[in-house]
Amino acid sequence: MEFKILGVLGTLIFFSACQDNSAFALGDDNPSASRSLVFHQSSLPDTSGNAVDPKFNCSDSTRIIGEFTDVRDGHVYKTAKIGNQVWMAENLLYKHEDDGVNSIFDYSWNEASGGIEAGCPAKGYFVLDGITFENCPMAMPAQGLCPDGWRLPTADDFKTLVEFAGGPKYAGKYLKSTIGWDGVGNGVDCFGFNLMPSTKDGFAEILSSDVRYYGDVTTLGFSKHSAHVFLWTSPTDWANGNIVRCIQGEGKKGMDVQIHRAENTYAGAFDSLTDARDGHVYKTVDIGGWVWMAENLTYGSKENYNYEEMVDAPVTGCYLDSLIWGDDFGMWNSCTAALPIQGICPDGWHVPSSYEWNVLSAFVNGLDNADFFAKGSLTGSMLKSTTGWSDGKNGIDAYGFGAKPADGEGKVSFWSSTNAATEFDWFGNIFFEIGTDSAKLKIYEISQYLNLEAPVRCLKNGENQLPPPYTYPSVKCDKPTTYSGVFGSFTDERDGNVYRTVDIDGLVWFVDNLKYEIPDGLTFCNCGDTTSCDGWGRLYPFKEAKVACPAGWRLPLFEEVTHLKELEAQTHYDLGGCVGNGDLLRATEGWKYSQGNDMFGFGAIPAGLKYYSQNESSEVTEEYCNVRPRENGSATSHAAFWFIFRNTLDVMELYGGGDIDLHSASSKGVAYSIRCVKE
Incomplete structure (x- = not known):
């Protein structure tokens, strides 16, 4: 039977040809030889565990x-x-x-x-x-x-x-x-x-x-x-x-395919299945060791089912460990599928996965090794019934599968239990589609067509019906821990502000952004927490930054911010690269997109930066947080600090989830935060 929908968007899924170690024998002379579905699994142990650093003596x-x-x-x-x-x-x-x-x-x-x-x-x-x-x-x-x-x-x-x-x-x-x-x-x-x-x-x-x-x-x-x-x-x-x-080691050249092509209509025996739910009796057939229904399911006096009916679950929540509805996005998102999915099939049977349809396609094409994923006109010919197809496109039904379209239709598409994203939506489903000339896997979008209907062919539960396991060398990353050391304290006698301090690899840093308002100098409220000018420190232009730190403290040098960056990068590397660059210096709260880990106690907060314009009398006429004048504004998601480079000042910037960036800075029209270091 064919889909009953208003519109269908499909994306073709291609098949890959996996290999075995058998000899190359194209067009074998013994097509009647007994054949079964073959699986190749790695005999190596699971390598997913984390090894202890062996610390080889590299001599x-x-x-x-x-x-x-x-x-x-x-x-x-x-x-x-x-x-x-x-x-x-x-x-x-x-x-x-x-x-x-x-x-x-x-x-x-x-x-x-x-x-x-x-x-x-x-x-x-x-x-x-x-x-x-x-x-x-x-x-x-x-x-x-x-x-x-x-x-x-x-x-x-x-x-x-x-x-x-x-x-x-x-x-x-x-x-x-x-x-x-x-x-x-x-x-x-x-x-x-x-x-x-x-x-x-x-x-x-x-x-x-x-x-x-x-x-x-x-x-x-x-x-x-x-x-x-x-x-x-x-x-x-x-x-x-x-x-x-x-x-x-010795290798082989060339291709490795064994083909046993069936040429006649199935003349073997059928078995039967009685559905205990309604007493309906179905023909079944063994194809390569797997037992398939040789007729479409008709449970509930239906022959076509929508998605809810096929999976036997409502389309809300994460059901059958397979899907979840994403209300915030208006689309479907995949969860981990628990296979096999029985769905609407009788006990002991299940809705085939796309992998199982692939294996069937490979087998009826004449391939000995079921790991060969193949498609083509031969699949359709082998599975199509000998009657019921228009324009003389009947099959030879070589295995008794007996696929037949609905009256007046030129193709039939069977449900699989496998989800896949479509071109325009996250939620689609893979179907096994037999047309007048070919058979293939095809994705149809169903989130917009919840009444989409298609027939079901159930497959009997058995061994080796799931894809062969494939283990990857995997790593469980070491999770960075937030700084748990002791902070020092410094009181600025100029205004009484108290700052936390921290020793990072021998250099003592302010943990808080400088808040000092320079007399007769230009400073700005920060661009992060703007509820108070003292909230996350002030922002200082080039001229004022040079003299802003209290006695006994100064701006960091280029070599010192470079060392801080290298220290963060080395730790990031040692942790396995599993945290974003810069995260180890960013504070654990206050960031718009993602919080940091603050492993060193540096506690960078996204106070942003200030662009400003002045008239000839040095009066500020315009000021903009985080963007240049007349550009579109945006919420702050970065921190920026002055440092000394040779005889000028440059800036170190940290972005939410991004790297640490050291770059030159303008001496006019921009203001950044300050973190003083102890002389």
Whole structure:
């Protein structure tokens, strides 16, 4: 049956071709051989726990360095033995040019895996014997562009490397080079892996041969911000570039697909299911070891169901651990799905997920390995009934599924239990759509069409019906703690104002913004808490800032604010980069968008800055908080402090959730806060 809606917006979901290690056998001569749905799961232990920093003694004895020559172009590479693995200690350069710092990163996955040489397009669909793949079904393990005796690493190779090098929390520190990373981001390079940042602004990603569902390419990521390493998956890496580090070992070239094509209408046996709720009896059929209804569900005397009916829950709250209604945004937001979702199906059966529809599509296309996600005209032909389709588009119904459209319709779309964002809305659902010429997964927006209706085919509960587990080296970040030390105190004899003070790595700072009103001088009320000029201190122009601090105190020097920034950055790095830059200096309250952690007791508050204009008599004629005159105003979300640079003054700014910025400042028309330091 087809949808009954006023309008439908669909976005095609592409399928990825995951790989196994079987031999390449296109068009096998034994199509009658017994076939079942096959799953490949990692046998490695879960690596999600946090390793303790091993603090390797990084001496020459920890480095086992060798070299080899790539006979294809004569390039000589250093190698590093790390545990039981041997890795290139330099980025692959085959068919690419060295830019002088060995930071080549512009291999696409297709190029690196050898897909282009195997006949795969540079990007987009790959069609093999009528089956459409999102990516090339490469033979695994893939040699790709690596030299003979070497291959592309798998995600499991990365996990082994990471665990040996201290776990995901510290492996970056021990694998990154000692130079080349921004700020405090350099590593100690214990093993000679010598990973330099690519030109991706202080980041590096190493390609693996693994492609996950929907064409997501898996890479091992390193950042200048922390010692952590991450396994990333992204569909953009299919065409975009990253670096390649080959691992020693024999690899395969070419594609790896086994196809057993059914050619006749199903002549096997059907079983039956009696729905205890209403006594209705349904035909069922075993397809590759999974038992499907061979008829559409008709519970409640219906054959088409809306979303509420399909999931058997109201569309309010976070129901079935799958969805939540976001009233503030007027849209749907995804929650963690608890699969399988029984929904409207009888006990012991469930609404298929998009993964399960994918597996069915792959199987009926003739693929031995159910991890191949495929689509194409063959899927429709194998699943469509032999009657009921217009324009001579009947199928051969090779597996007894018997899909048939509603009268006068040219396609049928079945519910899945899987949600997905649409182009115009967060809440859509993935459907398995069989048309006159093809079958595919398709997303339809349903938040605006809550009466959208479609048929349901239930799938019997069984083992191995969920996507294979895929564990990532993950890190639980160390949470920064708010300053719990002792504050000092200083009383300004000029006006009696009392200031808290704090020692940060040997330098004593004001913890409060200066409030002193300079006699016959120009100062402004702050732009944060404007209920009182003394609320969050005053703002001082260039001239007044030079003489504002009390006796025994002064403005900080460039070297001192730089050290403060470096200290914050180093702590940020040691914590794993899991807090925003600048958060460790920002106060825990008062910020518009996000509060700080105030780990050092610096307590920066968003007092903002003041722009002003004066006439020829030095009278202030205009003043604006946080924006230049005649620009649009905005609420303050930053703090700005004067400091001394050589023979002038510059400014340090902190933004809500942003970095610490040191930059030059105008000597006229702008006023900032002051934090004095002890002489």
